[in-house]
Structures are given as structure tokens and as C-alpha cells.
Amino acid sequence: MKLLTVGTVAFDAIETPFGKTDKILGGAATYIGLAASKLGAQVNIVSVIGGDFPQEYIEVFQKNKIGIEGIKEIKEGKTFFWAGKYHIDMNNRDSLATELNVLENFDPVIPESQKDSEILMLGNLHPAVQLSVLNQMKKKPELTILDTMDFWMNSTWDLLMQVISKVDVITINDAEARQLSGEFSLVKAAQKIQEMGPEVVVIKKGEHGALLFNKKQVFFAPALPLEDVFDPTGAGDTFAGGFAGYLTQTGDLSFEGLKKAIIVGSALASFTVEKFGTEKLQELTSQEYKSRLEEFKNLTEYNYII
């Protein structure tokens, strides 16, 4: 199988209680691509960058065998830029700057050879862009995964509902699940969201783990308790990329397969937060990854209680 993702490729400037960065490589599609490629998945990105996007960042994609044929460069434009500041609890952040730049008129074009991708991951973007990507696919992918956020619920509800009705899986955080469904209970929220289209709902709770619902079952993936969360930027996208990448590699779309995929997503996300930006994800070794999976297993495994 191969994975296609549409999302931002961006510059981020990040400030946390542990330090701050200048403009560094960021964007949802970047994290999704890196996470999936770390699992050996064939992943292609559809996105847009400006003429200011440096060659060394292009090489990050190339080195990780991430397909960039679908990343359009607008030479006279500037790359999307986000600056943000986290506080001590790391669950809250202030956006200090959001410069859409080339993203403002982003018209995604899927390369012909990628229109038959079996797994499609729609990164958090304007629902019209997500819809355009969905419509360009030659046939319905075996699995379409949607990430979105409260901003689109507030500004483009009807379009968002169109996208939601067409996807198999939605990943969303707990506050957004509550807003989208109007239900406080996450169990009820998941049921309401399933009625909007997706059979599978993944609710991300940050440091509190993630819940996976299909119409009959529920599964919980913990977050690894860490000594320090250094920089949470990209954790959600890494999670989604690990999830989609694992499914691309195994092709197992059963609930058992989805369970393992959210553990893999959680494991990869636990690395992302250990350093600024994509740094830890880029340098990650397969030995570290395997050992982290073992830690996740030990975190929740116990013998039967009689």
C-alpha cells in the first residue's frame, strides 16, 4: 500500500519553558510524512511552499524517502509561518503569529501516479482543500483519515460536515470532539460523530492518551509518562502519521490492527515531544523505537485478575 497525505509544510518558531527556536521546519504534513517514513511506509505529500523554503529542508524529505512530487513551490511566495508559545502545563499555547502566505490560495494537485493511494490522510487544513483532494482520487481509498480543528468548526461548518461525511476515520482532540458533537461525555461524543459519517473516531487527549472507538468497541492508548515534555508541537500530527503509516505497512484495517496503529502513533509522538520540532523524529533509531514499544506494552499489561 501507499499513503498520500495533504497538509502544511511550514516554518515554526516555538517558545516553551525550556527554550526557544528561530524558524525551524514544521507543518502537519512534515510530521505525518516523517512519522510514516520512520515505519518504512511509502508516503507522498501534497502541499505548497514558498521560494524561501531552504534546500536543506527539502533534503530532509529526500533523505527519509518521502515523496515530494506533490509539494508545489511558488517561487515568488513565502512559506506558511506559525509562531507559538507554550506555558508550563503544555496543554495550552498562545499563537504569536500565523502568516498563511502561500497557503492562502493553496490549490492542491495530486500527481497522477498517487491518485490510487490506498490510504489517504487529510491533515488539518481548510475543508475545501481536503474536499478537493478527496475528489481528485481515482477511486475511494481503502481508508481515509481526517484531522481537523475547532477553527474550521467555527468558520466553515457546512464544508467541514461534507468532508466528515466522506471519511472513515476522524482524529480530533477531546475539546474539539465535545464542540463538534455538543456532548460532554466522550463516549456520547464519539457516537454523535459516528452518525456524521466516520465509522472510527480517535479522540486525542494529549498527555492523557487517546481513545479509539468503532461502533461496538473502545480501546485506550496511554501516553507515556515523561520526565519532561520539551515541546509538544507536532505531537498530534506525529500520532496521525504513525497511525496512518502503520496501517499502510500492515494493511490490517481490522479493529485489532487499528489498536496497534494508535499505540504506534502514541509511541512516535512520545519521541516528538522530547526535543524541539522534528529533531528527535529525524534522528530516531529503530532500536529506540522498538524499546519504546516495549515500554508502552509494560505500561498497561497485567495478568488476568481472578
Next chain:
Amino acid sequence: MKLLTVGTVAFDAIETPFGKTDKILGGAATYIGLAASKLGAQVNIVSVIGGDFPQEYIEVFQKNKIGIEGIKEIKEGKTFFWAGKYHIDMNNRDSLATELNVLENFDPVIPESQKDSEILMLGNLHPAVQLSVLNQMKKKPELTILDTMDFWMNSTWDLLMQVISKVDVITINDAEARQLSGEFSLVKAAQKIQEMGPEVVVIKKGEHGALLFNKKQVFFAPALPLEDVFDPTGAGDTFAGGFAGYLTQTGDLSFEGLKKAIIVGSALASFTVEKFGTEKLQELTSQEYKSRLEEFKNLTEYNYII
């Protein structure tokens, strides 16, 4: 083994978004005793009540074979009373009334035959009362478990430190673990608290589950995602009672044993929140309990990822 617990036996008046109650049976020792007895553990309570404590509540203890020899009745006094109101997120509550009454001069007396109890559960109370109970034991129990709260950190720090230095396990919520340790990271908080005395730290995160730390390992017990949390009162005490009761029954104080004990505590607490007060815990059948344990197993179990 037998379990001894000291804690409040009280009247609660509770208001939640789902309804409200008049004065009903409550108190930490009540929940601890009921939870432990549901597991078949021999449990005795040391506490104090007023002359207004009704016979029908006494019968609840008797019916569940909970030892009440150590519950002193002060005929001319009134039973401890707490009234509180929960908001929609159920993690926050306002205390509307706290009438200490007979608790104000509570001088705990352990019946002679209970001074050799192997497991001692110190419910949330003034540290001086907890210390008095510790000092009355004929020999050091095989396991002493402490529950406490921020109120005692703010008002009786030195006494609390004395108690903490003498116990094997502390159960505490996440905000309190941060306050007690001065560390934001729960991993670091657990380490700091271990340096104060207890080898084992249990951090309760309410709807986000619970973490169990010894000096080398960490384990995570999820909370069951529920359609509705009806009334969270007593959930933490039920958790502690299930934990202590399970250890009393198995006698397995290894980390494996502790892991199973916090799952059992979480499972019992998931019942308590389904109805007001002790109602659900009282009517709980062993079939419901077994089936809930199965749900917990399914919630986090997955096959190895390769």
C-alpha cells in the same frame, strides 16, 4: 490477612447536573469498607459518628460484614456532614457546607484484636489522627497505605511529613502530587515523593486513570470511558478500598500484585460514579464486577507489535 481502615463515616448532600440528594450515607471509610468487603476482604473501620447516625446505615455495614467495633458513637454529638455541588466537567466541585461535628475532637481507638492487621489504610483525615492510629498498631503492618489531600499540606505540613515518612504507599491526585513535590512532571513528582518515604506512589487522575510508580517501574490503569458520570463522590475512596481490599485478599505485594490491585480499584470506582453516593456499590453483583474487569482488560489489551 485483614484490613484496618481509619476514615470518616459521614452524611453527604450532593448536587450534580443530574440531580441532587438529601443527607445520604457517605465518608471515606464507608466507601473504603464497602469496596473492600465487595472483594470478600475482612475489613474493620475505626471512625466516629454522632447520635443522629441512623440504624439503617449501621445495618449497611453489618450486612456487608464490615467490622464496626472501632466506630465510636458520641450520642450527644452530630455526625460529620459535607455538602457539595459538581459542575458539568465533574472534575471540579464546590463545597457548600463542611460541618466537622464529632470529627472535631476525634480520638481514634483501635480495638485490641485489630492491632495486628496486616494491611492498614489511612483514609484522608487530620495527620495527627493518622499518626495516632499508626502508633497504636502492635507491629508495623505489612503494608500501610495513606490517602491525603491539599488541605493538610496547607495547614499541617510538618505532621503530614511525619505520616508520609512512615507509610509504604501514598495515593494522591495529580494536582496534589504537584503541590506536595513542587514538580510539574508527574514522573518527577513521584520520585520526589518517594524520597519523603513511601516506596510506592499512586497518582489518581480521575477520568484520566491512575499511575502506579515504584522506584523502578511505572504502570497505568485507565478509567473506563462512561456514557455519563453521575456522581463522582467517593470514587477516590472506592479506588483506595478496592486497592487495599484486593491486596488483603491476595497477600501479593509484588509490583504485579499492585498492578492488579489498581485495576480492581479502578473497576470498583467506575461503579461508584454511576449512581448517587454508595448506591451502586451496595447493589453491585459479582457478575457485574467480573464483567467490568473484562471490559478493563479489553480496553488496553493488544497483541505485540512487530
